[in-house]
Amino acid sequence: MFYAVIPAGGSGTRLWPLSRAGHPKFLHTLTGTSASLLQATVDRLGALADPASTYVVTGVAHVASVARQLPTLPDANILVEPSPRDSCAAIGLAAAIISLREPSALMGSFAADHLVRDTDAFVEAVRAAMGGAEAGLLMTVGITPTHPETGYGYLRCGDAVGDGPVSRVAEFTEKPPYDVAVSYVESGRYFWNASMFIWRVDVFLGELSRQQPELYAGLMRIAQAWDGPERERVLGEVWCTLPKISVDYAVMEGAAAAGLVGTVPGDFGWNDVGDFNTLGDILERDERGNVVIEAGDGPVSKPQVELLDSERTVVVPRSGRLVSAVGVHDLIIVDTPDALLVCPRNRAQDVKKLVDGLKERGTSYI
């Protein structure tokens, strides 16, 4: 039995104004299909885990949307975080609950808002990782880097483990500076960390207990109360005291140093769909390189986009209004009912700065 866990958090700030705190990235259809990123993630995992062993961990603001987007998932498999405590608490909660049902279960954690082009290759990579996990490693999936991205984590590969595709990970490095990222890519020894983790829950909880005893103890207290009448009281008391830390920093870095982390290569068209420029790169474009990202919920009754003499422009028409442009190139235009964004594609990362400014001033647009 394999358990699939999907932490569905994060607001996708660089995808503002489409992605909002109240309707974050994972709930959106962004990739030219009718499925949201979350729905596509669950669908993709269907070959590995049935709905009864698929869990989503999400926040109070999004649980209703998640429940409606995933009608086949049992209610009990939607785990609600009372407040955001970062990824180690979210993934650890699922691991603790699963461990009480099946102590040495195999579990995988997969981000709710990433894109995978080739599902078969994805399933094959995860199955290979399951082999390493059975053998006691905390497994990751490594993506061959195509450019010196500074927004990702990197895995430095060590020796092969056995005859299969599994290698040990010698080092975890989060978000390196640009020149360091360049040297990583040139060395050929680094992978991008795709934020996928496959492990036996007993191995993971053992490492959590060793490296983060307080977090471990809190999560086990909550898990033990989960199926009883005290769940809400215990969750309310304990959750807000849990250390707020990512699973990479809390467990994976230390586990890698202890030689307990492995990886398999993943060549399945992975993308973290981090910003609108990336969407322009990965989605289907017209003959002039323009990409229009429709809502994906059925055919649109009237033409919504009118581009004259325009090239390589990413348009997200989501207000029902006409979006028109004349003579623009390499631009991002995102049109939503209450806010519009215009930004050159090479400044797509800086949308975060704009949103930070709006947040600081307490506006209603975030």
Place this chain on the structure above:
Amino acid sequence: MFYAVIPAGGSGTRLWPLSRAGHPKFLHTLTGTSASLLQATVDRLGALADPASTYVVTGVAHVASVARQLPTLPDANILVEPSPRDSCAAIGLAAAIISLREPSALMGSFAADHLVRDTDAFVEAVRAAMGGAEAGLLMTVGITPTHPETGYGYLRCGDAVGDGPVSRVAEFTEKPPYDVAVSYVESGRYFWNASMFIWRVDVFLGELSRQQPELYAGLMRIAQAWDGPERERVLGEVWCTLPKISVDYAVMEGAAAAGLVGTVPGDFGWNDVGDFNTLGDILERDERGNVVIEAGDGPVSKPQVELLDSERTVVVPRSGRLVSAVGVHDLIIVDTPDALLVCPRNRAQDVKKLVDGLKERGTSYI
């Protein structure tokens, strides 16, 4: 007594999507004040003509808006064209009606949608032109060209008339090619035609009768029926048969050739407010050269525009939504309730092409 006539027609296509067929340029507040271009035109003429001798000629689609924007104008002074027959019919209708009230009245015609910065200098120039008109010339106002604009008409100056500022106009030239416009500007002998005409109605109607006898006859038939019970019948029968021609081509070119046209220089900050790039040039900008054109109908309750690292950008926020941009420069962003336009400032003229395309396909956005 001076009669001021304001032909209020034309849809201002290059100012789409702000300016629409149903709500054209002259009805808009565009120049940073609370007055529409039409209201500002009437206000400016207040020193020359009282409301009882001020006429607006407009189409059936806009008469209600005109009447509401100009509450001090007598109902009878809003002349309604049953259909668009170009400027000679519009201006000629007013001249014919005025001539029946006061046969040798002085009349001036002034576009409803131009900007004049210095009202005192404007009034002074018109008064100077009135002198030439009294003496029997069809007077124009010449603007010293600042660049080789190909969208304007040009006046070639001839000899001075008397000791004042009046010169004879040797030639009228509509919209010259670029290289011709360059030579005009370099010669120093050409003015832009500001589309202002000052004349005695008897002189104008005499030239109209000589050059356009059919148009003259039709207009006089309509004018004679104007104040009686047959106005609507005669207007309905005759108006649609009138030649569709501009006053420049119909009368002024021929009159200039006959030595009957004069001009006075006008140095009063004239602008035809033809497109959004022009608005960016003439309106007040912030320290980074950005221009935000608010609706002008009172203070806005929340910040509507958020420009980060952006320069020389013209934003027209008219939908109530937040308009945000990151890292853009020299761009036009026009945001209206049902349509958005994004266009580099140096492509502002090509907005017309976009609108032509929308019109051809019968969309509802024009």
